[in-house]
Amino acid sequence: xxxxxxxxxxxxxxxxxxxxxxxxxxxxxxxxxxxxxxxxxxxxxxxxxxxxxxxxxxxxxxxxxxxxxxxxxxxxxxxxxxxxxxxxxxxxxxxxxxxxxxxxxxxxxxxxxxxxxxxxxxxxxxxxxxxxxxxxxxxxxxxxxxxxxxxxxxxxxxxxxxxxxxxxxxxxxxxxxxxxxxxxxx
Amino acid sequence: xxxxxxxxxxxxxxxxxxxxxxxxxxxxxxxxxxxxxxxxxxxxxxxxxxxxxxxxxxxxxxxxxxxxxxxxxxxxxxxxxxxxxxxxxxxxxxxxxxxxxxxxxxxxxxxxxxxxxxxxxxxxxxxxxxxxxxxxxxxxxxxxxxxxxxxxxxxxxxxxxxxxxxxxxxxxxxxxxxxxxxxxxx
Amino acid sequence: xxxxxxxxxxxxxxxxxxxxxxxxxxxxxxxxxxxxxxxxxxxxxxxxxxxxxxxxxxxxxxxxxxxxxxxxxxxxxxxxxxxxxxxxxxxxxxxxxxxxxxxxxxxxxxxxxxxxxxxxxxxxxxxxxxxxxxxxxxxxxxxxxxxxxxxxxxxxxxxxxxxxxxxxxxxxxxxxxxxxxxxxxx
Amino acid sequence: xxxxxxxxxxxxxxxxxxxxxxxxxxxxxxxxxxxxxxxxxxxxxxxxxxxxxxxxxxxxxxxxxxxxxxxxxxxxxxxxxxxxxxxxxxxxxxxxxxxxxxxxxxxxxxxxxxxxxxxxxxxxxxxxxxxxxxxxxxxxxxxxxxxxxxxxxxxxxxxxxxxxxxxxxxxxxxxxxxxxxxxxxx
Numbered sequence: 001x002x003x004x005x006x007x008x009x010x011x012x013x014x015x016x017x018x019x020x021x022x023x024x025x026x027x028x029x030x031x032x033x034x035x036x037x038x039x040x041x042x043x044x045x046x047x048x049x050x051x052x053x054x055x056x057x058x059x060x061x062x063x064x065x066x067x068x069x070x071x072x073x074x075x076x077x078x079x080x081x082x083x084x085x086x087x088x089x090x091x092x093x094x095x096x097x098x099x100x101x102x103x104x105x106x107x108x109x110x111x112x113x114x115x116x117x118x119x120x121x122x123x124x125x126x127x128x129x130x131x132x133x134x135x136x137x138x139x140x141x142x143x144x145x146x147x148x149x150x151x152x153x154x155x156x157x158x159x160x161x162x163x164x165x166x167x168x169x170x171x172x173x174x175x176x177x178x179x180x181x182x183x184x185x186x
Numbered sequence: 187x188x189x190x191x192x193x194x195x196x197x198x199x200x201x202x203x204x205x206x207x208x209x210x211x212x213x214x215x216x217x218x219x220x221x222x223x224x225x226x227x228x229x230x231x232x233x234x235x236x237x238x239x240x241x242x243x244x245x246x247x248x249x250x251x252x253x254x255x256x257x258x259x260x261x262x263x264x265x266x267x268x269x270x271x272x273x274x275x276x277x278x279x280x281x282x283x284x285x286x287x288x289x290x291x292x293x294x295x296x297x298x299x300x301x302x303x304x305x306x307x308x309x310x311x312x313x314x315x316x317x318x319x320x321x322x323x324x325x326x327x328x329x330x331x332x333x334x335x336x337x338x339x340x341x342x343x344x345x346x347x348x349x350x351x352x353x354x355x356x357x358x359x360x361x362x363x364x365x366x367x368x369x370x371x372x
Numbered sequence: 373x374x375x376x377x378x379x380x381x382x383x384x385x386x387x388x389x390x391x392x393x394x395x396x397x398x399x400x401x402x403x404x405x406x407x408x409x410x411x412x413x414x415x416x417x418x419x420x421x422x423x424x425x426x427x428x429x430x431x432x433x434x435x436x437x438x439x440x441x442x443x444x445x446x447x448x449x450x451x452x453x454x455x456x457x458x459x460x461x462x463x464x465x466x467x468x469x470x471x472x473x474x475x476x477x478x479x480x481x482x483x484x485x486x487x488x489x490x491x492x493x494x495x496x497x498x499x500x501x502x503x504x505x506x507x508x509x510x511x512x513x514x515x516x517x518x519x520x521x522x523x524x525x526x527x528x529x530x531x532x533x534x535x536x537x538x539x540x541x542x543x544x545x546x547x548x549x550x551x552x553x554x555x556x557x558x
Numbered sequence: 559x560x561x562x563x564x565x566x567x568x569x570x571x572x573x574x575x576x577x578x579x580x581x582x583x584x585x586x587x588x589x590x591x592x593x594x595x596x597x598x599x600x601x602x603x604x605x606x607x608x609x610x611x612x613x614x615x616x617x618x619x620x621x622x623x624x625x626x627x628x629x630x631x632x633x634x635x636x637x638x639x640x641x642x643x644x645x646x647x648x649x650x651x652x653x654x655x656x657x658x659x660x661x662x663x664x665x666x667x668x669x670x671x672x673x674x675x676x677x678x679x680x681x682x683x684x685x686x687x688x689x690x691x692x693x694x695x696x697x698x699x700x701x702x703x704x705x706x707x708x709x710x711x712x713x714x715x716x717x718x719x720x721x722x723x724x725x726x727x728x729x730x731x732x733x734x735x736x737x738x739x740x741x742x743x744x
Contacts, residue, residue: 134357134358135352135355135356135357135358136349136355136356136358137354137355137356138355159345159347159360161345161362161363163322166321168323169321169322169323169324170321170322170323171320171321171362172320172321172322172362172363173362174345174360174361174362174363175360176347176357176358176359176360177347177358177360
């Protein structure tokens with residue numbers, strides 16, 4: 001569990017700690033899991049997954065050059081050697097992956113359906129897909145894609161409000177809610 | 187119901203529209219209500235109260251000179267003529283008020299207990315006190331003060347998440363939660 | 373502002389007080405507004421609208437016989453004489469309505485698009501539509517319908533947590549969130 | 559990560575899955591951690607901790623006989639052999655514990671200050687205390703106790719809304735919010 005401020009962030013939005021924890025728990029990683037992180041952003045989820053699966057491998061797929069640089073810097077900062085970065089817009093970049101234990105989708109660029117099609121062929125039976133959505137449209141599309149495929153899922157919206165200490169007071173500061181949708185491949 | 191961006195705001199924190207609406211509804215204003223707004227800030231609640239009670243009177247109590255200026259500007263902008271601004275740190279400034287139908291407390295500067303003591307002598311029987319709290323300590327103190335006085339209350343925390351349109355998406359953006367505590371004078 | 377427990381409810385789900393307040397504020401009712409409440413349920417919104425618009429008229433459209441009976445009982449209990457109940461599945465029942473100042477949609481039975489088509493012909497210019505959604509699919513469909521029509525809207529999800537007094541404690545009890553989407557007819 | 563419905567629950571309130579995950583992550587358990595779970599309730603946190611620390615030991619302290627029975631049943635169901643149940647009202651029952659890596663406090667029966675006094679003598683330097691609070695008063699008291707002791711903490715309120723599938727819809731159902739306060743012993 002890494003504090004948010006430990007990551008090198010730049011101007012790229014980052015998944016906050018509590019969301020990372022829940023996302024990774026729902027991805028059910030083991031020490032040897034092979035995982036893809038689609039839309040890896042700053043790489044915060046990639047790094048935590050790499051630490052949870054030291055004998056496994058994490059593929060970080062990210063289309064933006066600026067974000068790819070951040071992932072590289074974070075891989076270096078946290079000294080993880082089981083991360084491979086793929087600079088591509090998914091589903092491009094997914095086709096050559098090995099069999100996967102889990103897929104985490106933090107960004108899909110509007111191609112969720114095609115991404116799930118490719119992942120369907122890569123995930124082991126019982127493998128987990130965990131989608132993080134911050135818009136109504138991505139949430140609705142994800143649920144629709146999963147229903148269509150007949151995959152069972154559980155979904156929840158997580159609203160974290162940090163209590164920030166200001167003198168003798170603790171002030172409620174809301175983080176933006178994230179909907180976490182976890183599905184298991186049939 | 188006034189949009190947030192219509193108010194002149196400066197750097198003073200402002201109660202957001204949905205919180206204003208609920209606060210004023212719980213204050214049960216009528217067209218001739220006499221109201222005090224303690225810790226009036228930008229005056230956004232004062233202005234809405236003034237419009238809801240055109241035949242009444244709103245006293246805006248605010249200790250900070252910068253905020254008092256904002257209230258003056260907003261009073262002018264919205265052309266309300268039933269507002270009186272009192273530059274003081276409550277409970278100072280409350281003692282000379284007339285009998286009140288409602289008191290709204292957006293800021294108490296840590297003097298909630300003394301403020302409620304003075305308001306107890308000013309509120310008509312059945313008058314409403316509505317407290318907005320953004321810290322754990324103010325919430326706990328308010329509930330404690332009301333229990334001690336034997337005033338019945340209802341309290342809720344309100345978390346508003348705005349859906350902001352970004353192209354074809356609607357992005358969830360959380361506002362900070364506010365606890366609204368409404369009590370009726372015995 | 374009526375307390376939830378004042379309404380006759382039966383087994384029909386009821387819009388809670390804070391949601392009623394915000395919904396009606398966003399509908400911008402005046403004392404003479406003509407309003408339709410589509411999917412009126414227990415009639416809690418209908419009754420509050422009828423009290424806010426004593427010189428106007430409220431049409432309550434509801435398809436379920438059990439709910440229609442509840443609305444009748446609540447109309448009687450609150451002695452409002454400006455409500456007309458229409459037992460129909462919208463958009464049926466909307467075609468013969470007069471020109472409307474506001475439409476509130478608490479339930480659409482999956483026919484939101486057709487309902488908005490009919491309301492488009494009934495709403496006065498500047499008239500308000502306020503949709504309450506409790507599912508992802510209704511939220512997404514409503515936003516999509518409004519974007520397609522080019523109507524401007526504001527939308528927010530409202531999460532109310534009641535603080536329930538239990539002895540010397542106040543216990544946080546969450547109500548289910550509701551997304552309120554308010555649009556103005558061009 | 560165990561599904562909520564897998565636990566034997568009876569009528570005892572249970573910490574929900576997402577809260578368990580975050581609480582245990584913030585407790586920073588390792589495979590050999592020695593942990594106390596104060597106010598263990600159904601034992602859901604105890605069981606998950608026992609699985610996360612197979613080479614460690616979990617002490618479950620609970621005053622209610624009914625809950626102690628549930629913990630025993632859950633220990634048996636999940637076949638964990640590193641749990642010791644102590645039927646006592648904390649701080650009673652804490653004095654004979656060995657040195658601790660972490661303490662999780664789900665219920666304090668109003669004795670939080672005394673409990674922290676005893677834990678202060680038991681926790682290793684760098685040991686974690688994680689408090690789950692569901693009332694305003696417990697939250698305020700916990701923050702106050704930690705400030706007084708000069709322990710640094712981070713605190714957040716977690717609001718989970720489950721999306722429950724109902725036919726083609728996903729309905730938002732809120733769980734009650736829990737405030738998680740994590741502190742590190744100086």
